[in-house]
Amino acid sequence: ARTAVARGARVTLIEANTGLPDPAGADVVRVGTAVQLREAVLKAAADADVVVMAAAVADFRPAAYASGKIKKKDGEEAPVVPLVRNPDILAEVATERARPGQLVVGFAAETDDVLANGRAKLRRKGCDLLVVNEVGERKTFGSEENEAVVLAADGTETPVPYGPKEALADTVWDLVSGRFQQM
Incomplete structure (x- = not known):
């Protein structure tokens, strides 16, 4: 978001569960659940170019959510918590573009067969660019540094060597700018 603002973009940042400071110049929308995130993204995407x-x-x-603490009881097994799927917001935004020419960029954290899984995800999600990085032990979301490959729907791949996340952001926005200007 900081990189996009610095390049002159009007930015709406939808965030959840982060302690990071708000980027100067961005409109920030806070959400707490995946369902709220979906609603906010669809609203913001309606007039977004990227x-x-x-x-x-x-x-x-x-x-279902418990109204209070689920307390353990002696001799009782742990409760089974039924799960439901969260909405696939990236796939929805990519396949139902709100505007003609809208560019959609996704991110994919993978633990094995990173590029193969990333290529499959790029096709399945239908986005224009997919930033793929390997996560696992000592490769965490909280790190200030990252390494990734940006996969494009046209088959190109742009490796981003290990370094500050700002360098990754610059690469992503360079690729977005190049594609946006071709339209």
Whole structure:
């Protein structure tokens, strides 16, 4: 978001569960659940030229929420918590573009077969660019540095070597700018 603002973009940042300071110059919308995130993204995407979906949304959520603490009882097994699927916001935004020519960028955290899984996800989701990175032990979301490959729907791949996340953001926005200017 900071990189987009610095490049002159009007930015709406939809965020959940982060302690990061708000980026100067961005409109910030806070949400608490995947369902709220979907609603906010669809609203913001309606007039956006570019939608960047960097959130790591859980695939599932509890089917029902307890009104209070679930207390353990001696001799009792742990409760089974039924799950339901969260909405696939990236796929929805990519397949039902709110505007002609809208660019959609997704992110994919993978643990194995990173590029193969990323290519499959790019096709399945239908986005224009997919930033794929490997996560796992010592490769965490909270790190100030990252390494990734940006996969494009046209088959191109842009590796981003290990370094500050700002360098990754610059690469993503360079790719977005290049594609947006071709339209």
